[in-house]
Amino acid sequence: MNEQVPLLELAGARAAYGPIQVLHGVDLKVHPGSVVALLGPNGGGKSTTMKVCAGLLPLTGGELRLAGRRVNGMTAQDAARLGVCSIPEGRGVFPNLTVRENLWAATGTGARLADLEEAAYSRFPILGERRHQLAGSLSGGQQQMLALSRALGTDPAILLLDELSMGLAPMIVTQMYDTVAQLVAEGLSVLVAEQFARVVLPIADTAALMLHGRVVASGRPGDIEDQLSSSYLGG
């Protein structure tokens, strides 16, 4: 049992799109310095859970806590200020801005462009080579590298990743998750939603299986292997 106060916690979390209730009491904990993989088939509520954690969708019941503090009404700006950053599904880079301008657009939170560039280009040298290229002309993997570099500009405590692997070649996915593992070794905590468990389980401390708006099983990946039946280990 981990008795530390979780960095991020959902307790009985409920959320809805208008009249349609989608989360029906989600329980989830992300402890400092750990990777939690939120798994499950399409439509189970993974993206909705990520939106709630990022302050993009309000709870209709239950609690969202950051470092033990109830933050139910937090906005996306509050979340960023409190150390939560997210890369949304679709990556969230500006296609009509260059790589450098995309990094510049992440300086609103107080980070210096020179520092953002140095961190981004040393982690991903290809971004340095393409700093004057429009983000929309980069490959999917390079866009994801840029999205990650932008997100890290706020020096977050916890990173929310939704379907990092989407549309990327397997080799690039492996490379991206290697980078995530490195960031975790440097102290970052990560909540990652993935439809394809195989790509993320190697770096996950905890796997949580989500079905029909609830976390139905959670534990160390090896301990909940049975529940993570082959149908959820697709891809």
Ligand SMILES: Nc1ncnc2c1ncn2[C@@H]1O[C@H](COP(=O)(O)OP(=O)(O)OP(=O)(O)O)[C@@H](O)[C@H]1O
């Ligand atoms: N904007 C929306 N308005 C209404 N219903 C929505 C909206 N977004 C998602 N839903 C519904 O909420 C449920 C959960 O969707 P969600 O996207 O959270 O699931 P998911 O597990 O992330 O699946 P996916 O991998 O397809 O994103 C689904 O039934 C979906 O149709």
